[in-house]
Amino acid sequence: MTSLLIIAVLVLLGIAIWQLTKIFHLTQLGATVREENTEVANDRDNNVNGYLMFGFLGFIYIFTIYSMVKWGHLVLGTPASEHGPQYDNLMAISMWLIFIVQTITQFLLHYFAFKYRGKKDNTAYYYADNDKLEFIWTIIPVVVLAGLILYGLYAWTNIMFIDDDKEEALYVEVYAKQFGWEVRYAGEDGVLGKANIRYIEGINTMGVDMSDPNAQDDITATELHLPKGKKVIFKFRSQDVLHSAYFPHFRAQMNVVPGMVTQFGFTPTITTDEMRLDPAIMDKVSNINNIRSKKSADLIAKGGNALDPYTFDYLLLCNKICGASHYNMQMKVVVDNEADFNKWLSEKKTLGVAVKESQAGDEPHEVEVPMADPANNIDQDTIKATVDSTAVAQNR
Amino acid sequence: MSAVGHETHGEHDHHDAHDHHHKDTFITKYIFSIDHKMIAKQYLITGIIMGIIGIMMSILFRMQLAWPEESFTIFKVLLGDNFAPNGVMRNDIYLALVTIHGTIMVFFVLTAGLSGTFSNLLIPLQIGARDMASGFMNMISYWLFFISSVIMVISLFVEAGPASAGWTIYPPLSALPQAIGGSGAGMTLWLVSMAIFIASSLMGSLNYVVTVINLRTKGMSMTRLPLTIWAFFITAVIGILSFPVLLSAALLLIFDRSFGTSFFLSDIFIAGEVLHYQGGSPVLFEHLFWFLGHPEVYIVLLPALGITSEIIATNSRKPIFGYRAMIASILAIAFLSTIVWGHHMFISGMNPFLGSVFTFTTLLIAIPSAVKAFNYITTLWRGNLQLNPAMLFSIGLVSTFITGGLTGIILGDSTLDINVHDTYFVVAHFHLVMGISALYGMFAGIYHWFPRMFGRMMNKNLGYIHFWVTAVCAYGVFFPMHFIGMAGLPRRYYTNTAFPLFDDLQDVNVLITMFAIIGAAFQLVFLWNFFYSIFRGKKAPMNPWRSNTLEWTAPVEHMHGNWPGEIPEVYRWPYDYSKPGHDEDFVPQNIPMKDGEEQLHH
Numbered sequence: 001m002t003s004l005l006i007i008a009v010l011v012l013l014g015i016a017i018w019q020l021t022k023i024f025h026l027t028q029l030g031a032t033v034r035e036e037n038t039e040v041a042n043d044r045d046n047n048v049n050g051y052l053m054f055g056f057l058g059f060i061y062i063f064t065i066y067s068m069v070k071w072g073h074l075v076l077g078t079p080a081s082e083h084g085p086q087y088d089n090l091m092a093i094s095m096w097l098i099f100i101v102q103t104i105t106q107f108l109l110h111y112f113a114f115k116y117r118g119k120k121d122n123t124a125y126y127y128a129d130n131d132k133l134e135f136i137w138t139i140i141p142v143v144v145l146a147g148l149i150l151y152g153l154y155a156w157t158n159i160m161f162i163d164d165d166k167e168e169a170l171y172v173e174v175y176a177k178q179f180g181w182e183v184r185y186a187g188e189d190g191v192l193g194k195a196n197i198r199y200i201e202g203i204n205t206m207g208v209d210m211s212d213p214n215a216q217d218d219i220t221a222t223e224l225h226l227p228k229g230k231k232v233i234f235k236f237r238s239q240d241v242l243h244s245a246y247f248p249h250f251r252a253q254m255n256v257v258p259g260m261v262t263q264f265g266f267t268p269t270i271t272t273d274e275m276r277l278d279p280a281i282m283d284k285v286s287n288i289n290n291i292r293s294k295k296s297a298d299l300i301a302k303g304g305n306a307l308d309p310y311t312f313d314y315l316l317l318c319n320k321i322c323g324a325s326h327y328n329m330q331m332k333v334v335v336d337n338e339a340d341f342n343k344w345l346s347e348k349k350t351l352g353v354a355v356k357e358s359q360a361g362d363e364p365h366e367v368e369v370p371m372a373d374p375a376n377n378i379d380q381d382t383i384k385a386t387v388d389s390t391a392v393a394q395n396r
Numbered sequence: 397m398s399a400v401g402h403e404t405h406g407e408h409d410h411h412d413a414h415d416h417h418h419k420d421t422f423i424t425k426y427i428f429s430i431d432h433k434m435i436a437k438q439y440l441i442t443g444i445i446m447g448i449i450g451i452m453m454s455i456l457f458r459m460q461l462a463w464p465e466e467s468f469t470i471f472k473v474l475l476g477d478n479f480a481p482n483g484v485m486r487n488d489i490y491l492a493l494v495t496i497h498g499t500i501m502v503f504f505v506l507t508a509g510l511s512g513t514f515s516n517l518l519i520p521l522q523i524g525a526r527d528m529a530s531g532f533m534n535m536i537s538y539w540l541f542f543i544s545s546v547i548m549v550i551s552l553f554v555e556a557g558p559a560s561a562g563w564t565i566y567p568p569l570s571a572l573p574q575a576i577g578g579s580g581a582g583m584t585l586w587l588v589s590m591a592i593f594i595a596s597s598l599m600g601s602l603n604y605v606v607t608v609i610n611l612r613t614k615g616m617s618m619t620r621l622p623l624t625i626w627a628f629f630i631t632a633v634i635g636i637l638s639f640p641v642l643l644s645a646a647l648l649l650i651f652d653r654s655f656g657t658s659f660f661l662s663d664i665f666i667a668g669e670v671l672h673y674q675g676g677s678p679v680l681f682e683h684l685f686w687f688l689g690h691p692e693v694y695i696v697l698l699p700a701l702g703i704t705s706e707i708i709a710t711n712s713r714k715p716i717f718g719y720r721a722m723i724a725s726i727l728a729i730a731f732l733s734t735i736v737w738g739h740h741m742f743i744s745g746m747n748p749f750l751g752s753v754f755t756f757t758t759l760l761i762a763i764p765s766a767v768k769a770f771n772y773i774t775t776l777w778r779g780n781l782q783l784n785p786a787m788l789f790s791i792g793l794v795s796t797f798i799t800g801g802l803t804g805i806i807l808g809d810s811t812l813d814i815n816v817h818d819t820y821f822v823v824a825h826f827h828l829v830m831g832i833s834a835l836y837g838m839f840a841g842i843y844h845w846f847p848r849m850f851g852r853m854m855n856k857n858l859g860y861i862h863f864w865v866t867a868v869c870a871y872g873v874f875f876p877m878h879f880i881g882m883a884g885l886p887r888r889y890y891t892n893t894a895f896p897l898f899d900d901l902q903d904v905n906v907l908i909t910m911f912a913i914i915g916a917a918f919q920l921v922f923l924w925n926f927f928y929s930i931f932r933g934k935k936a937p938m939n940p941w942r943s944n945t946l947e948w949t950a951p952v953e954h955m956h957g958n959w960p961g962e963i964p965e966v967y968r969w970p971y972d973y974s975k976p977g978h979d980e981d982f983v984p985q986n987i988p989m990k991d992g993e994e995q996l997h998h
């Protein structure tokens with residue numbers, strides 16, 4: 001497969017060189033007879049390259065259309081949060097604007113390059129400045145951008161400013177480490193207990209301060225479950241390096257900074273089950289499954305294992321370079337309706353109970369603290385360790 | 397050719413036959429030269445070599461992205477068994493390659509290689525000076541750059557890998573060897589190399605500024621300066637203002653790494669133990685870094701825009717449209733570029749109110765940029781375009797500058813940045829607007845001033861091939877990246893196949909890599925043309941492009957002092973192309989105004 005592609009590349013390359021030299025050679029033949037080649041563009045060069053400029057305009061247009069037809073469906077679809085449609089709307093407006101400006105300016109640029117290609121006896125038009133024109137193309141961007149800025153800032157304010165006192169919201173801490181995520185719910189009192197990495201001990205992998213009364217009813221988990229239709233306010237902490245909590249389907253992202261708590265809030269509006277029935281998502285999933293089954297066939301032919309089929313799930317991805325396994329630092333996000341969510345949460349032990357049990361328990365030292373090993377290549381082990389340590393916390 | 401031009405030329409014929417040769421030894425002429433023209437060539441060659449390394453790296457990691465975790469002989473050969481066991485690239489080495497690729501392209505190729513080459517070559521020649529204000533400091537500047545390049549290359553051979561924290565080297569990742577192997581000795585070398593680089597850049601910039609202010613020839617007022625000089629001048633000013641901030645960030649990071657201070661680090665638990673750091677903030681580093689980092693984008697870009705202004709005017713046989721507006725735009729961009737850095741940090745955890753402010757300033761900077769683009773297009777209008785390779789690259793620059801600049805409207809809008817930040821959308825944006833555009837500017841400059849540097853012409857047909865294939869491949873590589881970015885694909889991922897979400901992006905990734913390989917391969921055409929023409933190119937006439945600026949009035953022969961006789965005096969602005977009332981379609985700056993000739997521009 002690979003060698004085939006490489007050969008294809010080489011062949012294409014060869015053809016391209018051959019064709020191009022031929023074109024340029026042809027254009028020179030006549031010229032060399034009549035005048036010496038000075039390596040300065042002559043009328044023939046201007047002509048050929050002028051036409052190529054026009055052709056290049058075609059290339060840009062066609063490639064743009066081709067990309068949109070071929071890859072348009074890859075772009076993230078239905079947003080799953082309350083502010084998502086507003087985000088997508090602003091994006092659509094900006095995209096249309098860009099698209100129009102791009103089409104016009106590229107046309108003018110390449111068309112002029114073609115139209116005014118030099119000829120020996122032509123003279124250019126001495127045109128040094130024009131204040132009116134200059135004013136027009138200063139003021140148009142000013143007005144258009146002012147509109148965009150106003151809309152953008154309005155949306156930004158809506159999304160980003162979180163009023164902790166007022167909001168009737170679910171508080172969730174998302175905790176990052178090389179290379180995994182953990183979450184902590186505020187519990188019944190709705191307040192997250194204090195925490196610092198210096199409290200990390202045993203199953204208390206997030207360093208919650210167990211002497212804080214607010215911490216007792218906190219609940220930790222390794223999967224992020226969210227209730228539909230309720231505002232969720234995330235508080236982000238990292239124990240080692242910068243990470244970024246990226247929820248592409250919810251149009252949400254915030255960096256996770258060691259030594260500091262950052263925050264972001266959104267309201268999920270579509271449950272995981274509902275999203276799986278979204279037509280675009282269904283197409284995407286079946287497309288991906290086709291790709292995977294082809295890959296699986298290849299793998300099996302080579303004596304490997306088949307890939308699992310794909311079912312859609314929301315993901316939380318790490319989106320700030322954080323080390324060797326940055327590319328695989330992700331966590332499943334499940335949006336349920338509120339009743340299911342509450343049920344899921346109520347089945348979990350509170351941290352206070354879990355910690356006490358583990359201290360009283362027989363083998364607390366068995367709990368592994370996940371470690372980052374820089375020498376470790378593909379840190380699958382680390383990720384497993386993360387999962388394990390918290391799994392213990394839940395099950396005991 | 398004008399009367400005065402002939403005069404100067406004639407004079408030099410007498411002079412240099414017996415004047416300059418016996419003074420120079422090989423060492424003072426080619427190595428420790430204090431002549432700005434030789435230093436320019438040194439910058440250029442060093443920049444090209446670093447460019448080859450940087451582009452090679454991008455091909456390697458693009459191959460990994462297209463065919464993840466497959467074994468390639470070329471990995472075995474180039475990366476060795478340590479970095480690519482059994483020919484499969486290691487995941488931290490992927491990050492190392494991305495990091496060094498970014499660093500080399502931004503700083504070593506497009507800052508030093510581009511600005512260093514053409515500022516050195518053109519500032520004295522175009523303003524009519526015998527050399528830089530301080531030739532000695534200029535020499536030191538080059539050699540510091542050389543040393544920093546060597547150190548950066550040496551860092552590739554560190555056992556645990558070179559710096560791998562991204563070209564932005566955000567701590568704590570860049571500060572803790574426990575976090576990634578490259579943050580050990582590799583990072584130390586990176587920091588040392590960059591500190592030396594900054595010293596070099598500052599010396600160069602100070603020299604440029606002083607030279608432009610003090611050494612302009614008689615009649616060369618600021619409003620008669622070619623736009624190249626304006627661009628180099630303002631670039632140097634921005635560099636002087638912002639590079640020291642990066643230096644301070646680097647120094648503080650060195651303190652944190654080596655002396656246990658906590659400027660950027662706090663509350664860290666790693667490898668099973670709590671580190672002592674307390675009270676620092678990685679966000680502070682981000683502020684310091686981007687206070688340089690954003691102006692850096694313009695440090696890379698403005699010289700390219702200056703170069704193309706000159707080339708587009710010359711080859712359109714028309715004055716550049718809106719000379720004063722162009723200067724005003726350069727000044728506006730320079731000013732605004734120092735107050736927009738926060739757009740890289742909308743979601744860093746800083747106060748959202750700051751995000752609003754930075755959105756505002758960022759979209760403001762779109763305005764002078766738009767003005768420049770429109771002015772270029774209008775310059776082409778009703779011109780008599782001489783489509784030399786340099787001209788093609790200049791037009792190409794305007795094209796990619798527009799395509800890449802427009803997506804800046806999305807990234808500069810704090811709201812929209814939320815979901816595309818750090819995805820391939822960003823990679824597409826900055827490569828087009830900064831990487832490819834500046835690279836085109838560099839190529840344009842090389843094709844245009846090659847005769848001035850080496851006294852020979854480059855082969856135009858190879859130049860055409862080089863341009864057209866590069867133009868197609870550049871779009872082929874970076875245009876599709878917008879789509880995979882909007883699919884949510886984060887950048888700096890070793891592979892996109894670790895979980896199924898991005899499986900459907902694989903064929904796009906393969907296509908991108910194919911374009912990248914073809915595009916890179918065709919740079920060989922350029923390299924061949926460049927090195928072959930240095931020795932075997934057609935001898936160049938003194939002013940092959942029939943250009944107005946002063947550098948074309950000086951003889952090509954190696955000579956300290958540029959002009960054998962008097963320095964030419966300047967009587968007009970540099971853009972009197974196709975001016976009515978003259979026989980030729982160009983009137984060099986050293987031609988006095990005719991009786992009753994009017995200045996037709998303001």
Ligand code: HEM
Nearest residue numbers: 454494495498501502562563564823830831887888889912
């Ligand atoms: C053949 C041409 C090039 C190709 C194929 C290429 C490809 C890439 C890709 C795919 C990445 C992103 C990798 C990632 O984020 O995971 C990247 C990063 C980067 N490239 Fe290029 N690039 C090319 C030329 C350039 C040029 C001319 C510049 C000059 C500005 C440049 C500057 C950068 C920078 C600054 C980064 C970011 C590095 C980082 O994330 O730390 N590249 N390149």
Ligand SMILES: [Cu+2]
Nearest residue numbers: 243318322329
């Ligand atoms: Cu991470």
Ligand SMILES: [Cu+2]
Nearest residue numbers: 690737739740
């Ligand atoms: Cu910026």
